Amino acid sequence: MxxxxxxxxxxxxIGLTIALHEAGHMYTARAFGMRVRRFSIGFGPKVAAFKRGDTEYSLAALPVGGFCDIAGMTAQDELSAEEAPHAMYAKxxxxxxxxxxxxxxxxxxxxxxxxxxxxxxxxxxxPHADVRARVGETMCTADVLADGSLAPCQGAGPAAVAGVRPGDIITAVNGEPVADFVELRERILTMPGQTVTLGIERQGSQLELPVLVDAVERPSSPGGPAVDVGSIGVASAPVDVMVQHxxxxxxxxxxxxxxxxxxxxxxxxxxxxxxxxxxxxxxxxxxxxxxxxxxxxxxxxxxxxxxxxxxxxxxxxxxxxxxxxxxxxxxxxxxxxxxxxxxxxxxxxxxxxxxxxxxxxxxxxxxxxxxxxxxxxxxxxxxxxxxxxxxxxxxxxxxxxx
Known part of the structure; x- marks a missing residue:
């Protein structure tokens, strides 16, 4: 529910956002003495409409935007004698x-x-939060099941075997910098079965650790066939990036x-x-x-x-x-x-x-x-x-x- x-x-x-956008055009136009013919949320056939003053307000079938029709937006606009003094192009x-x-x-x-x-x-x-790939814990690697859950696994994962510890910051993969845990994950996913060198920052010291990336299975798409992806068995440490003001x-x-x-x-x-x-x-x-x-x-x-x-x-x-x-x-x-x-x-x-x-x-x-x-x-x-x-x-x- x-x-x-x-x-x-x-x-x-979304509807309110579009309506207020078009209202910004409508009310500024009226403030300068322009004539607003139609105010519409959506495009295409009208679903509902009513008229108030000189303006028709309508809701259209295609909810992909809206428009505000102002008389005389261009000099090629056809204008009635009543609309001519209010033409936008003459302002x-x-x-x-x-x-x-x-x-x-x-x-x-x-x-x-x-x-x-x-x-x-x-x-x-x-904007100044430290979002680097800080390791929260190391673990075994596991296949991803069709429902998104992880299969059971046991033992130490590749990262732990290689000497990666909680609190380490992974700064690079094969010498190429990684900005955060998301970038690290995306890089490792493409390297199943490969040995990679992780750049590690540990308590101010710089280390390089070789890690053999495990190949695990995960669905290629919802309901799709399983494919092999890389995993090294690390989880990110919590990152507090929000500041209340x-x-x-x-x-x-x-x-x-x-x-x-x-x-x-x-x-x-x-x-x-x-x-x-x-x-x-x-x-x-x-x-x-x-x-x-x-x-x-x-x-x-x-x-x-x-x-x-x-x-x-x-x-x-x-x-x-x-x-x-x-x-x-x-x-x-x-x-x-x-x-x-x-x-x-x-x-x-x-x-x-x-x-x-x-x-x-x-x-x-x-x-x-x-x-x-x-x-x-x-x-x-x-x-x-x-x-x-x-x-x-x-x-x-x-x-x-x-």
Whole structure:
């Protein structure tokens, strides 16, 4: 029951995020005397709609975003005589940029506010925490069963036989540095049956220990055949990376954490096209990568897992991350993104400034008809990618807990 409640809560959080993004456009547009024709959550056929004043509010069938239709967003927009005085394209450039960035600003503020709340109640990750691969205990190596549990095993594992002790920090594998336990695990998984040299830091001293990596079996995917992977029989020591804050420290801590989150989000957006083949493969049964893109369906499912285990800080941090992603994704300088429209306004100002320097008159609003092919291609790619990720989230979802 808690799992279902978590799914519903996160889905509502996504819906609220989208609604507030579009509200950022709508209210700034109205503040500058622009006419908002339609405010929609979702795309495609209308599920429900009502009209209040000059604006139609609607819920559409495809929950992959939303839009705010402002009269005269381009000079090619057809306008009624009543709408003409409120056309967006006729407003000063700075007002148009404020309106176009209104949704992004709302998402940044909302994400920041959520993280402030998390920082005050549960704490935020400490950017200076020591997350190196510190050994908590050594153990025997065991096969992973189909249900995710470990098969019985006995005796000392390869790491213990080689002389690895609890408290040691594993700094390198075969001379190549490892940043944390996750990187160590991923490296060892690919080396079954090999002898590797572990770089060890022990009480300030540097050691090198040769370790024969055991080959153990684990399922290649949920319900898939077993494959051999490497294991050396070590478990990580607990790492306390969370720091709780009060009002005197939470704002700068949130700003620092938000900056790190923004950098990670930009890197993820840049890598997004390269992840498409992996999503396609996941649809046809391949193992789904942990960092695979997720749709609203997959994110809501993960939110359900977090609520089921009462991991509320992680739930809200994921919601904050979604807001930052939506803000930065919308700044891509191509139509139909907000960043694409902002880029056109900036282009108009630069173009007209150059013309004035040459003694020529300004040309006014840009002709968007030349950008329509780019807009259609980008819209088609977005819809296709969204449908693909939703399908992957249905047939092969990401699971945080097995």
């Amino acid at each position: 808690a799992h279902v409640a978590g799914i519903v809560l996160f889905a509502l959080g 000063p450039a700075w007002q148009r940029i404020v309106v176009l960035s209104g949704g992004v600003a709302v998402n940044v503020m909302l994400g920041f506010a959520i993280l402030v709340g998390v920082g005050l109640n549960a704490g935020l990750p400490d 009060d009002w005197s420290t939470v704002v700068p801590a949130t700003a620092a954490f938000s900056w790190d989150m923004a950098k990670s989000t930009v890197e993820a957006i840049i890598k997004l096209p390269a992840k498409v083949p992996g999503v396609v493969a996941a649809v046809f049964g391949s193992e789904r990568a942990d960092d695979s893109p997720m749709s609203v369906v997959g994110a809501s499912r993960v939110g359900g897992e977090l609520v089921e285990r009462s991991l509320w800080p992680a739930f809200f941090m994921m919601l904050a991350s979604l807001n930052y992603f939506l803000a930065l994704f919308n700044l891509i300088p191509l139509p139909p993104f907000d960043g694409g429209h902002i880029a056109v306004v900036i282009y108009e100002k630069i173009r007209d400034a150059i013309r004035r320097l040459r003694g020529r008159p300004a040309l006014g609003p840009a002709d968007y008809r030349g950008l329509m092919p780019v807009t259609y291609v980008m819209a088609a790619l977005l819809m296709g990618f969204g449908a693909l990720v939703i399908l992957a989230d249905v047939v092969n979802p990401i699971r945080l807990f097995g």
